[in-house]
Amino acid sequence: MERTWEEINEKIKKGKVVVLTAEEAIALVREKGLKEAAARVDVVTTGTFGTMCSSGAYFNFGHARPRIKMYKVWLNNVPGYAGFAAVDAFLGATQLPEDDPLNSIHPGAFSYGGGHVIHDLVARKPVTLRAIGYGTDCYPRKEIRTVITLDDINQAVLFNPRNAYQNYSVAVNTTNRTIYTYMGVLKPRLGNATYSTSGQLSPLLKDPYLRTVGIGTRIFLGGGVGYVVWQGTQHCPTLKELPDGGKLFSGGTVAVIGDLKKMHPRWLVGVSYIGYGASLAVGLGLPIPILNEEIMYWASRGDEELYAPVIDYGEDYPQGNSRVLGYVTYAQLKSGIIKIEGKEIPTAPLSSYPRAREIALTLKDWITSGRFLLGKPVELLPSIGETPPLKGLQEKAGEEEGEK
Amino acid sequence: MILQRVILRFPAQVVDRPIIYNLIKKYDLVVNILKANINIQKEGTMVLEIQGDPTQYARGLEYLQSLGVSIQPLSQAVFRDEEACTHCGACIGVCPTGALYLERPSMEVKFDENRCVACLICVKVCPYKAMGVVAASNSLAPVD
Ligand code: SF4
Numbered sequence: 001m002e003r004t005w006e007e008i009n010e011k012i013k014k015g016k017v018v019v020l021t022a023e024e025a026i027a028l029v030r031e032k033g034l035k036e037a038a039a040r041v042d043v044v045t046t047g048t049f050g051t052m053c054s055s056g057a058y059f060n061f062g063h064a065r066p067r068i069k070m071y072k073v074w075l076n077n078v079p080g081y082a083g084f085a086a087v088d089a090f091l092g093a094t095q096l097p098e099d100d101p102l103n104s105i106h107p108g109a110f111s112y113g114g115g116h117v118i119h120d121l122v123a124r125k126p127v128t129l130r131a132i133g134y135g136t137d138c139y140p141r142k143e144i145r146t147v148i149t150l151d152d153i154n155q156a157v158l159f160n161p162r163n164a165y166q167n168y169s170v171a172v173n174t175t176n177r178t179i180y181t182y183m184g185v186l187k188p189r190l191g192n193a194t195y196s197t198s199g200q201l202s203p204l205l206k207d208p209y210l211r212t213v214g215i216g217t218r219i220f221l222g223g224g225v226g227y228v229v230w231q232g233t234q235h236c237p238t239l240k241e242l243p244d245g246g247k248l249f250s251g252g253t254v255a256v257i258g259d260l261k262k263m264h265p266r267w268l269v270g271v272s273y274i275g276y277g278a279s280l281a282v283g284l285g286l287p288i289p290i291l292n293e294e295i296m297y298w299a300s301r302g303d304e305e306l307y308a309p310v311i312d313y314g315e316d317y318p319q320g321n322s323r324v325l326g327y328v329t330y331a332q333l334k335s336g337i338i339k340i341e342g343k344e345i346p347t348a349p350l351s352s353y354p355r356a357r358e359i360a361l362t363l364k365d366w367i368t369s370g371r372f373l374l375g376k377p378v379e380l381l382p383s384i385g386e387t388p389p390l391k392g393l394q395e396k397a398g399e400e401e402g403e404k
Numbered sequence: 405m406i407l408q409r410v411i412l413r414f415p416a417q418v419v420d421r422p423i424i425y426n427l428i429k430k431y432d433l434v435v436n437i438l439k440a441n442i443n444i445q446k447e448g449t450m451v452l453e454i455q456g457d458p459t460q461y462a463r464g465l466e467y468l469q470s471l472g473v474s475i476q477p478l479s480q481a482v483f484r485d486e487e488a489c490t491h492c493g494a495c496i497g498v499c500p501t502g503a504l505y506l507e508r509p510s511m512e513v514k515f516d517e518n519r520c521v522a523c524l525i526c527v528k529v530c531p532y533k534a535m536g537v538v539a540a541s542n543s544l545a546p547v548d
Pocket residue numbers: 484488489490491492493494495496504513529530531532533534535
């Protein structure tokens with residue numbers, strides 16, 4: 001069985017396409033077998049909704065009279081990056097106000113940051129824009145303070161350098177104190193474990209060799225339509241064969257873009273992690289075209305075949321040690337208990353499985369109703385073994401004036 | 405005169421009845437609405453500060469109960485904002501009583517107010533600020 005992107009898009013236009021969510025595809029393959037399921041189904045949809053720190057948005061605010069070249073900008077008191085043309089700026093999801101108490105009283109609350117500003121903009125709330133310039137002959141103005149909404153400004157584009165990590169470590173804490181991490185609050189002595197992917201619904205886990213994902217892939221992003229524009233930062237897909245015969249896929253990421261003005265506040269939500277920081281929860285869904293049986297095989301692997309490594313966030317992760325405490329399946333994680341070092345540990349997710357399911361269903365609906373055509377990549381992302389291994393940052397003696 | 409804060413939970417059938425109006429009009433109570441919410445199942449939750457004559461206050465509560473409204477003193481007033489909760493699960497591991505728990509296989513996070521001891525841990529931990537609390541005041545507090 002072979003199928004082309006063009007054939008699938010023709011079927012979408014004619015209203016004849018067959019789309020299943022990854023959950024439904026798993027059930028169908030179990031019931032009817034791989035061959036028949038692959039023959040029947042054209043597209044499998046996936047979804048994930050969770051905190052994605054490498055996210056942000058860029059804007060063009062429009063020119064004021066007289067003009068200003070924005071040298072520094074703040075949106076609701078959160079600094080943006082203005083090192084572009086006069087009234088362009090970027091705002092990162094984890095950026096915090098300069099007067100945030102941070103972790104000075106540990107654990108800090110981080111109640112408002114860049115992710116919250118993006119959410120407020122998408123929710124059509126007015127946002128205070130403040131900018132200063134140094135004054136030039138062409139841009140004489142030195143300060144502006146105004147209120148903007150998403151509809152007032154020329155462009156607002158969500159641009160996330162890394163989203164939808166293919167897989168993620170399960171976090172535990174072997175130390176004797178409670179720790180506050182981006183993986184949530186971890187109780188001492190292996191008191192709990194957290195994990196953060198949607199497992200069998202997770203986009204890049206369902207096409208682990210990245211045979212259908214690349215530059216130009218059209219996706220569900222923040223409730224609107226987005227595109228994969230590049231491999232995400234730290235993209236380094238790998239396959240590890242586990243002692244029990246299981247396969248651990250991890251390391252794939254995507255950089256994505258989309259029109260913020262067409263997104264929805266339900267799918268871009270500012271988040272505050274106690275003791276860690278602020279960020280943005282992003283909803284992202286990827287359609288997988290069933291070009292052949294092999295793609296259907298991978299798209300239909302269930303939670304019991306998908307593995308994640310268990311990492312100690314008390315000692316190993318902060319110190320950069322590569323020790324893995326064990327491997328568990330998403331089925332075990334979802335059951336509520338995993339066993340590590342002979343100890344039973346209660347688990348909890350951090351990314352929302354109900355929201356992931358909702359995204360996969362929404363994408364299915366968009367495609368079935370002819371509103372969303374598949375975007376055939378102009379170039380696929382590098383697959384397993386096609387990227388150099390990730391390098392660490394070396395500390396070297398700096399130049400003498402390096403501290404300037 | 406007494407001053408009391410209570411949480412009311414309304415079944416869907418009575419959400420559209422003029423209950424607050426009646427409390428004020430028929431029982432001569434001073435009612436201050438601190439928080440009000442109607443969920444997707446059309447059930448309502450409301451936090452009220454009620455001030456008035458103790459007899460009238462008691463009669464007012466009887467009236468509410470006759471409509472099927474449940475009344476709870478505010479010492480247990482931890483709320484979940486159903487709109488804001490994304491069912492992420494970040495609160496599950498830290499809730500000491502299991503009042504916040506995962507329902508399987510839907511993987512939805514449920515909040516059982518009856519098991520909540522208002523320790524407020526979830527209020528600090530929830531990344532989406534979906535857990536809220538209103539200042540507690542214990543049983544009937546006389547004023548003046
Ligand atoms: S942490 Fe907050 S958003 Fe997440 S499930 Fe709990 S109440 Fe809901």
